[in-house]
Amino acid sequence: MKPLFTCLLFFYGFLAVGQPNILWVTIEDTSPHFIGCYGNKDARTPNIDRLCREGVKFTHAFANAPVCSPARTTIITGVLNEAMGTGNHRSKYPLPDMIKGFPSYLKEAGWYTSNNAKTDYSVADARKVIRESWHESSHEAGWWKRGEGQPFFSVFNHMDSHQSRTMTNPYRWYREMVYDRLSAEERTGEHNFEMPPYLHDSEAMRHYFSRVYNSISLTDKEIGKLIDRLEKDGLKEETIIFFYADHGEAIPRGKSGSVGIGYKVPMGIWFPEKYRHLSPWPIGSETDELICFDDLAPTVLSIAGIRPPEYMTGRAFMGKYRKAPRKYVFTARNRIDESPQLARSITDGRYMYTKVFQPQYPELEYQKYADVSDIVKQIRSDYRDKNLNAVQEQMIAPRTDNEYLYDMDRDPWKLHNLAADPAYRKMTSGLRKKLYRHILEIRDVMFLPEYTMDSISRTTAPYTYRLQKDYPLKDILEQASLCGEQDKAEEILQGLESEERDVVYWSLMGIQSLNDIDLSGVKQKILKKMNVSYPPVRILAAAIAFERLGEREKAATVLRPMLKTDNDLVTLQVLQNVQYMQGGPEFFKDDLKAFITLRKKDKGFLNSVSAAETTLFTLGEGELYYANMKKWMD
Template sequence: MKRYICLFYILLSLNLVSAQDRPNILWVTIEDTSPQFIGCYGNKDAGTPVIDKLAKEGIRFTNAFSTGTVCAASRSTIITGAKTYTMGTGHQRSQYPIPNYIKGFPYYLKKLGYYTSNNPKTDYNIANEKDFIKEAWDECSKKASWDGRGEKQPFFSVFNFDDSHQSRTMSWTFEQYEKYVWNQLPKEDRIADDAFEMPPFYNDTPEMRKQFARVYNSIKLTDNKIGKLLTKLEEDKLRDNTIIFFYADHGEGIPRAKTNGIGLGYRVPFIIWFPEKWKHLSPWGTASVSDELITFEDLGPTIINLLGGKVPDYMKGTPFLGQSRENKKKYRLLSTDRVDNGLDLVRSVTDGKYVYSRNFMPFIPEVRYINYLEIADITKHMRNDLKHNKLNALQSRIFNERPLEVLYDIENDIWETKNLAENPKYKSVLENMRHYMDSELIKAKDILFMPEYEIVKISKTQTPYEYRLDDANYNFDEIYKVASLSGKKGEEFVKAQIKNLKHQDKIVRYWASIGLMSQDKALLQAYKKDLNKALHDDYPPVSITVAAILYEKFNKKNAAKILNKFCKNEDWTLSLMSINYALYFKDRTPFETTVSKLLETPNLNYHIKSACDDFLESQKIRKEI
């Protein structure tokens, strides 16, 4: 068998394998789905017979992870094969430039003679996306399919199903859900409100069940549509020559999963199906389940490698198919950053059994203010139950400040309810993952430790990807040393952070201020003079963050005045930072007028509008309570 595989790749490299003797590749992607909601992953309540059959006949991966927790960041890594924290593409709905030599990986398949089609989602989160798409795909539209290929030309075709997207499962009105999901299902396929188990971090009430049933029915509709696509593949007499990939773009689109840097945000269902003709290309033999650790960084290199192409140097992922298949990796590094109006920075490490996450902004809760979540009825029910003390400790915890570190056993604690970070039994697991994260981030020079205010400025003259590589520009070692103090509480850390408020590097000063956000008022009392001086720092992200500290901890009127001024700043990144801080203040009254007037601004930035809407709606609820 190995000789056959080697011969195939030798002939392929010599262009002696004719087009008709090369496998087609079909990618079936779905949105916002964790494996916990798929039948073949153990959920007996799920209605996913098509996906389950694909898994039974193919290879089901138990340790597949998205590199991000929201679609645009995830798809940025999928299409380029490069991590978002190297390119600066981790912030949702941003369009920062990447180097011209970074191509969409289908570009390399076209060079191998493949017809490439994408139906239809792109959302790659980069500048010049239109040209990038044109270079990568022969056809990219709602009608794109393998039909446009030449005679006997092999194809790489992507079909994206959005029926399980967060819009359907929570953010749309219930009437929209009924029209576009419930009414599209045959009666026998509909899953009732009492036909499933609720995750324990949700209050098990009739109102919550009504909303959560949307998840199951949306996935059921998705499964039905996948079935129709596979039927078309069969009818076109292509299935016997097509390798099928199935996966979701990141975790489930519900509060605490999507957008949140834990296993529920990263872990995805992932299946590969080989027709009999191409089963020799499977390195898993007769196995039906693989625990191999893979991430979205691997997908582009894997397809290029499988089809006999040369993987470009900037792709650092591990090809898990093809002749030069690489050895398994023990750990993988994942990330999550700003999502719409919700600021954040989390870096995570997994080995498949555990997920370790470092929250560099732990003062922001797991369920943070993101307008697309806040408009959802399920989130409104949760916040209402929280205000009326109807939630238990686990259910209310997700609205509180996060620990600086979490460690979950995602193999035995699938809902991630028990943080093992302070359990001495898991000290070595924690330390190994922490060390891996530190070394990988330092090696990569994570550009997203820059405030977005800076990334916008950098992007006007060069790419963040290339900027980070120049030590004269970006002193990441020093920046990361100070950022690593964020969330650590106590006199020792306060002193270090106050000292670094005077550092010559503005990004170091920024991270010193971020770290002080988590310190207790009593410890900060002795350093009010230093904070008052830093309030007038000439670097706006420092001034804004220190203003937030002084207002929240000491109710300083001049701090509120400065924050109000920055809320109205023409630079949307500074405005968003200011409003985002204000969203979590106990007393927001001084900012109501400013936020209300901002909403009257013509052509208001999308992120600013979302933050303002969250502010006013949540303030209204507070007053009602």
């Protein structure tokens, strides 16, 4: 009866008072750990705190991905990346014609839609999505350009908490662009906050980490200005205000992480008096309803009285078409810039289970956009100098686990992995089964190598391909799930016999994931795989031959020519393997230099060049920076 009552309440309320405006206040790269109303007494976030205090605060809201473009692609479409093939950061694969940016439905219904100004959609024709979704998408866009009496949906994206502010850009840049724009009362000093326990509490780290608090403080200040303008325009009492971050905090183990705090986000909704009846929750309260980013699009349409399209994977949690709360939220980590990883998570709000399908990579992978930062350089230096405790080392040391279970209520920083604890065996098993069932039900297309995704996209959308009967996802998942399983070596090697090339790919990935697997009986099979026509398999076989089989020169004859190909996804996979192979960076040092010379000015090879540059930097070969940073470097 409750959903029916909610729908009737919405319908009669709408008839009585008309259509609300909707304002989205979106901030970059922020976890609830650093917001005052979520319990951080060191935070300076009065405007955010007020919105949540006077509205409804969400304690279990999750981004579907721990980086902007896959998160924002799900937001604009209402569809999880696993279904669309849009999970790899800033990939450019087509969508089927039926999937649109959801604001286009509002436009068709007479709403004015504006976006100020970030888009970052991982789709082939982002300009089409932007054009269809927004009357205006620019740094000048806002509700003030709508027609008289026209309801509006306006998005404002606040950049001052972005990773460029919290860690990536040089410190001198941060001082001028963030710190100097705050008053003394708005600043957080280097000794006036509690350091996250997985980071070394040193003077140097405090110097760098204070950027997080001050960047969020400046963001909050800008939000206050936006709300003031809404009020001065006489529109605050006509407008429902959504506040949320586009994914977790832009610090190590946050943004880009596979098992850290990159998914959980702060979220609040503020209601004016005349539209309080649209809230399913008491005003001034908090709710533990599970929210995921694919819920946002159907929810806005539902508030507007528009039935959400069937293709949307999320649910409307407000409005005429509100659906019952979720029991679980599913999140995903895929390639981010040049850093590889495929991980999938499930949470019931309190516990989060994660399966890492490529555990051969450490949690803090090499990624130029992070590795140029003072904070990551300090972490790597502290690790080399043995300044870190056991908990702090876990982020940078080789992984010892391939699945993780965290109690986020008792362990909000995700420090204690419960997956191997006998007391949690039943829970781990149950969540694992539910996660795998979801992967199969949604037909997760991201288990294909990126080279293959790109090849498919030349004739069909990955969304459509995944629904074909000949996509062997069940076989692929069964093989991929073996990665990192020490007692499943025999099953991992059996995958080499498969006629499905992507099962073979995941068999080789499984071999990489185990350091002590006996390859004596399959050496010739692996060497033969270096000659197949399928690049993803050929590259992995050559990497294993180089590192595990003592065949460095044979492997090099395979990998070197592939660095000269015009396919950036081939070169990227080669460089990812070189970067992590024992002895690989030194052996291929001259090849990396030649590759950079060849592709430095080619924007299509940006990720590959970054991988090569970062690899050379780990060898002590030169500085690591972006050209536009040079004038700000100390």
